[in-house]
Amino acid sequence: MYGQIVRDGLVNVTGIEDLGLTSPVLQRTSDAFFKEISPFLLHFGMFVPTIIGQCTPEQQAKWLPLAMDLKIIGTYAQTELGHGTFIRGLETTATYDASTEQFILKTPKLSSYKWWAGGLGKTANHCIVLAQLYTKGVCHGPHPFIVQIRDTETHMPLPGIKVGEIGPKLGFNTADNGFLGFEDFRIPRENLMMKNAQVTKDGTYVKVARHGKLTYGTMVFVRVMLVSDMAYCLAKAVTIAVRYSAVRRQSQPKPDQPEPQVLDYLTQQHKLFICISTAHAMKLTSTWLWNTFTGVLADMRDGNTDTLPELHALSSCLKAISTSDTSALIEQCRFACGGHGYMYSSNLPALYSFATATRTYEGDYTVLLLQTARFLVKSWEQMDEGKPLTPTLAYLEQSRNGSQVSWDDSPEGIVRGFDAVAAGRIGACVKSIRKHINNGMDYEDAWQMTTVQLVGAAEAHCRAVICRVYRDETARLTAGCSPGVKAVLDQLSTLYLLYWALERTGDLLRFSSLSERDIENLQARYEALLLKIRPNAVGLVDAFDFRDEVLMSTLGSYDGRVYERLMEEALKTPLNREPVSDSFHKYIKPMMQGKL
Numbered sequence: 144m145y146g147q148i149v150r151d152g153l154v155n156v157t158g159i160e161d162l163g164l165t166s167p168v169l170q171r172t173s174d175a176f177f178k179e180i181s182p183f184l185l186h187f188g189m190f191v192p193t194i195i196g197q198c199t200p201e202q203q204a205k206w207l208p209l210a211m212d213l214k215i216i217g218t219y220a221q222t223e224l225g226h227g228t229f230i231r232g233l234e235t236t237a238t239y240d241a242s243t244e245q246f247i248l249k250t251p252k253l254s255s256y257k258w259w260a261g262g263l264g265k266t267a268n269h270c271i272v273l274a275q276l277y278t279k280g281v282c283h284g285p286h287p288f289i290v291q292i293r294d295t296e297t298h299m300p301l302p303g304i305k306v307g308e309i310g311p312k313l314g315f316n317t318a319d320n321g322f323l324g325f326e327d328f329r330i331p332r333e334n335l336m337m338k339n340a341q342v343t344k345d346g347t348y349v350k351v352a353r354h355g356k357l358t359y360g361t362m363v364f365v366r367v368m369l370v371s372d373m374a375y376c377l378a379k380a381v382t383i384a385v386r387y388s389a390v391r392r393q394s395q396p397k398p399d400q401p402e403p404q405v406l407d408y409l410t411q412q413h414k415l416f417i418c419i420s421t422a423h424a425m426k427l428t429s430t431w432l433w434n435t436f437t438g439v440l441a442d443m444r445d446g447n448t449d450t451l452p453e454l455h456a457l458s459s460c461l462k463a464i465s466t467s468d469t470s471a472l473i474e475q476c477r478f479a480c481g482g483h484g485y486m487y488s489s490n491l492p493a494l495y496s497f498a499t500a501t502r503t504y505e506g507d508y509t510v511l512l513l514q515t516a517r518f519l520v521k522s523w524e525q526m527d528e529g530k531p532l533t534p535t536l537a538y539l540e541q542s543r544n545g546s547q548v549s550w551d552d553s554p555e556g557i558v559r560g561f562d563a564v565a566a567g568r569i570g571a572c573v574k575s576i577r578k579h580i581n582n583g584m585d586y587e588d589a590w591q592m593t594t595v596q597l598v599g600a601a602e603a604h605c606r607a608v609i610c611r612v613y614r615d616e617t618a619r620l621t622a623g624c625s626p627g628v629k630a631v632l633d634q635l636s637t638l639y640l641l642y643w644a645l646e647r648t649g650d651l652l653r654f655s656s657l658s659e660r661d662i663e664n665l666q667a668r669y670e671a672l673l674l675k676i677r678p679n680a681v682g683l684v685d686a687f688d689f690r691d692e693v694l695m696s697t698l699g700s701y702d703g704r705v706y707e708r709l710m711e712e713a714l715k716t717p718l719n720r721e722p723v724s725d726s727f728h729k730y731i732k733p734m735m736q737g738k739l
């Protein structure tokens with residue numbers, strides 16, 4: 144299994160690299176090589192980006208060619224057995240020895256072992272290690288170091304290195320996630336990645352970056368990329384589910400009629416059409432977020448980090464919500480395919496296991512939403528002080544006078560309704576924090592007592608951002624389209640708004656003048672829209688344009704030969720090589736004969 148994956152992974156990265164294509168293409172083509180994860184994902188997904196983001200030009204000149212030519216294979220080892228979220232609590236230490244101009248890496252105890260890094264178990268021979276930097280007896284917090292862990296000729300672990308694979312997981316079982324421990328392992332001073340902080344030969348610590356969290360830059364980059372990844376993942380899952388639903392016929396609602404396509408059931412449309420719409424919403428939002436990200440990078444190149452907090456808040460909530468929505472909706476696609484959706488050959492289990500992992504890695508869902516909430520509460524307080532709001536929070540102004548927003552069921556009106564919900568929920572959090580403080584709590588305890596509401600407020604803010612971006616970008620991008628295309632894409636973005644308005648009626652009743660009659664109207668419009676989308680459903684997923692080799696699904700192949708493919712795959716199962724398993728003779732027969 145591992146050998147096959149490494150072979151396929153190398154064919155993928157070397158073949159495509161020869162064509163000089165970019166890593167997102169790598170990512171997309173890698174799907175044609177295997178259903179699961181490449182052990183080289185972290186090399187291109189984090190090791191290379193960290194060299195670019197955390198190294199000086201001189202260090203990049205040394206390490207980048209080696210990495211891009213695969214002369215070294217790397218990963219990103221930050222998480223430890225005892226800490227993943229709380230980076231400031233990481234235990235691995237890097238202590239500077241001025242007498243030898245080296246850092247001494249140590250794993251003080253079991254919980255300090257690096258744990259999880261992709262490719263670390265058996266593939267990588269280098270890695271980025273986040274360790275607490277000590278020099279002249281002072282700890283300067285977690286910093287990135289580039290560390291060789293295996294001999295590049297023999298691939299044997301170097302003396303002082305303990306490394307291995309962490310074992311089977313829910314998914315990602317080809318990612319070669321590993322563990323890593325250091326026993327007084329020495330690396331040259333120059334292996335500290337020195338773009339944001341330096342240690343001079345005599346051990347003096349020099350802070351370069353104006354912002355204390357630039358060390359976390361790779362994580363922001365990956366979170367931004369993951370939003371796009373989720374759109375792609377969900378688009379594959381709904382392509383499989385919609386095509387299967389067009390082939391599958393089941394039940395007999397009318398005695399004298401043939402069994403209908405299950406795609407004709409309104410409940411099936413309710414399960415699946417939001418998936419089509421969400422894939423579009425996340426793709427458009429990810430492109431908008433990427434443009435925001437590159438804009439902040441440009442500002443930072445000019446020494447301006449003012450826009451970084453908003454980017455951190457946006458990338459945090461969009462990564463959290465996109466991965467959570469995608470996990471839930473891929474599982475919904477699996478539900479929609481009945482028993483055959485549970486077959487590994489459908490590829491829905493693999494897509495689900497990838498998405499659900501993404502809800503955790505690169506920042507746990509709850510933790511990242513609380514990061515966004517921190518920014519929202521600070522923005523509210525700045526608004527109270529009369530300071531200007533950042534663009535994505537302009538809607539807070541409307542809530543300043545506390546008046547209830549009048550409900551308007553047009554698409555633009557629903558977007559404004561979500562703004563009102565977000566503003567109202569943020570305001571409620573601020574009120575809760577202040578109430579607890581007035582009752583004698585300190586700020587930290589008042590914050591903790593409000594965290595359930597804060598997670599909800601951050602989700603509401605994120606939903607409002609997605610709704611607005613999806614609506615605006617659809618209008619902008621379809622301006623020059625044919626009326627037919629424009630109408631269908633408008634239907635999808637309207638469906639997204641109606642779906643979430645019905646999901647959030649409680650909030651809309653609380654923060655707008657929405658009435659019960661309005662809810663009845665929303666439900667009727669939503670159901671009518673499902674029927675309108677039905678004729679275009681297969682065309683809409685075909686438009687995602689996935690080749691069968693990429694979908695790798697017995698249920699989702701373009702020719703619809705579902706039952707033939709299911710049987711073909713079944714016959715390939717090793718258990719079917721012989722008509723009688725030797726376990727019969729070893730165990731079952733003796734048991735039947737009372738000899739066990």
Ligand SMILES: CCCCCCCCCC/C=C\CCCCCCCC(=O)SCCNC(=O)CCNC(=O)[C@H](O)C(C)(C)COP(=O)(O)OP(=O)(O)OC[C@H]1O[C@@H](n2cnc3c(N)ncnc32)[C@H](O)[C@@H]1OP(=O)(O)O
Nearest residue numbers: 166169170181184187188228230356359368455504505506
């Ligand atoms: C061959 C295959 C094809 C290859 C194709 C390649 C294509 C690449 C695509 C990429 C996709 C996938 C590849 C990668 C796969 C990933 C695998 C998984 C990798 C990992 O999981 S790596 C480990 C990730 N770990 C985390 O995310 C940890 C999460 N924890 C944190 O981020 C932080 O610790 C924290 C939760 C933010 C809390 O930190 P802390 O308590 O220290 O901070 P405070 O809350 O007190 O905030 C202090 C202050 O700092 C601000 N801040 C915090 N974080 C950031 C940040 N990242 N950027 C900017 N600012 C930040 C925070 O806002 C506070 O500011 P304030 O004081 O409010 O002003």
Ligand SMILES: Cc1cc2nc3c(=O)[nH]c(=O)nc-3n(C[C@H](O)[C@H](O)[C@H](O)COP(=O)(O)OP(=O)(O)OC[C@H]3O[C@@H](n4cnc5c(N)ncnc54)[C@H](O)[C@@H]3O)c2cc1C
Nearest residue numbers: 219220221222226227228259260261315500504505506509
């Ligand atoms: C498939 C996979 C691949 C990975 N690859 C890598 C990799 O390549 N490199 C790497 O370094 N790491 C990797 N990781 C590790 C990953 O980054 C961490 O698991 C993730 O950051 C979550 O941290 P944790 O595991 O410590 O969870 P914890 O933070 O311990 O979460 C446990 C629970 O505590 C809650 N919690 C934690 N802090 C707070 C808080 N402040 N407030 C409220 N609730 C809180 C969480 O919400 C969660 O419910 C990978 C993980 C997975 C699953």
